[in-house]
Amino acid sequence: MKVNILSYNAVAAWRWDMPEDDDCGICRVQFDGTCPKCKFPGDDCPIIMGQCTHSFHMHCLDTWIKQESSQGRCPMCRQVFRIKGTADQSEAQPEQTPES
Template sequence: MKVKVKSWTMAAYWSWNDTNSDVCGICQVEFEGCCPECNMPGDDCPVLWGECSHAFHMHCIMKWLEKATGNPQCPLDRQLWKTATAPSQ
């Protein structure tokens, strides 16, 4: 049996899932490297996580928040920025 398709409609679903990303959402440099403010990667350029699960180089998010007018927001989802605390062990 042969089937002849007269027309078809393509559908797709797209979502931005960057919670597992290995790059800073602001400067787009890998976390293993360093932000544009630093000369060398390491402890001087730590990664900060927000309660919204987005991560940024410390210097990048601090600069972003300094420029913010009003309530500080996450650059990726515009939720109120709150730095996540480390889980207690």
């Protein structure tokens, strides 16, 4: 008996490899989804984990860090936010302006 396949539909699913948190601590959207600024999940909307083990969408964290009131601190635990696994932490710190 010979079978010819005329068509098929492939289905796939993916998840971020995250240890505990299921959603962003800032926008409260699941990591499998996107932040409010993005249309599609994946590499264009990466997840950033801090040394304090809290995780956020990159765009959400970027907006948070740029606010003067955040003072470069984690929105969840208020420690100075440092990206996990990087030697130079200056990109996570707000710019310091000299006082006049």
